[in-house]
Amino acid sequence: MKLISCTEAEHAAAILAIFNEAIANSTALYDYRPRAPESMGPWFATKRANGFPVIGAVDDAGTLLGFASYGTFRAWPAYKYSVEHSIYIHADHRGHGLGRVLLQALVDAAGERDVHVMVGGIDARNDASIALHEKLGFQHAGTIREAGFKFGRWLDLAFYQRTLTTPLQPVDG
Numbered sequence: 083m084k085l086i087s088c089t090e091a092e093h094a095a096a097i098l099a100i101f102n103e104a105i106a107n108s109t110a111l112y113d114y115r116p117r118a119p120e121s122m123g124p125w126f127a128t129k130r131a132n133g134f135p136v137i138g139a140v141d142d143a144g145t146l147l148g149f150a151s152y153g154t155f156r157a158w159p160a161y162k163y164s165v166e167h168s169i170y171i172h173a174d175h176r177g178h179g180l181g182r183v184l185l186q187a188l189v190d191a192a193g194e195r196d197v198h199v200m201v202g203g204i205d206a207r208n209d210a211s212i213a214l215h216e217k218l219g220f221q222h223a224g225t226i227r228e229a230g231f232k233f234g235r236w237l238d239l240a241f242y243q244r245t246l247t248t249p250l251q252p253v254d255g
Contacts, residue, residue, distance in 0.1 A: 083180070085187055088136040088149055094122035096146035097136075100170045109205040109237055110170065112230040128153065134165070135191045139180050147175040150184035152192065155201055163198035163252060169211075181214050189218065189244065196249035206238035215242040 088097065102116040129136050129151060138149045148171035155164040169184050192200055204211045206225055220242040230237035 083139055083141055083147065083183075085183070086138045086140055088138040088146070090122065090126040093136075093138055093146055093149070094126065095119070097149055097170075098122055100146070100149065100172050103173050104170055107173070109230075109232055110208065110211075112205075112232060112237065112239075114232065133195065135188070135195075137184060137187050137191065139184055147172050148180045148184055150188045152188060152197075152200065155199075159255070163196065163249065164201060165192060165197050165199070166201045166203060167192075168202070177210075181211070182218065185214060185218050189246070193246050193248050198246055198248060198252065200244045200246070202242045204240050204242060206240040212240065212242065215244075218244070220244045 098117060098119060098121070101111065104110040105113045105116055126136070128134070132154065134151060134153050136149060136151045139147045141147060148169065150167065150169040152165040152167035155161050155166045167185075167188055169181050169188070171180050171184075189200065200220070201223070202211075202215055202220060204215065206212075221244070223241045223243040225238050225240045227238050228236040229239040
């Protein structure tokens with residue numbers, strides 16, 4: 083397994099498949115319907131325009147096993163040092179430590195890009211994701227009760243954050 087920077091041309095279809103499996107079978111995404119292939123162009127364009135990484139884990143054959151990225155936390159200027167991240171692992175490769183490798187790589191990338199706070203919104207019943215985040219220094223920052231409704235039940239959304247030491251010289255504006 084090695085880490086790579088995902089590209090639209092090479093990885094959009096594999097990322098879409100991972101997204102859609104998570105939508106259909108989990109509460110990792112609070113979406114109801116699979117995403118269309120056309121959604122990936124704008125998704126990658128937003129990542130490129132904002133300098134947001136899309137880190138992939140691939141096997142020796144180049145098959146995408148999982149990916150991690152972050153994006154805008156909130157769209158107001160004073161949040162410029164905060165991001166909301168996500169990690170998705172292909173269903174066949176969960177439970178083998180890929181999430182930890184990808185999350186650590188994402189933390190490292192965030193520090194290199196002067197991010198100060200990383201936020202993960204996690205379904206409160208997703209014990210594996212919560213444990214992963216806690217192992218890597220994320221702390222519970224609050225839970226919004228019944229924030230979503232999927233699979234016939236209310237979903238609580240727990241927020242976990244990690245504060246980094248960057249940037250060294252934050253500025254207003």
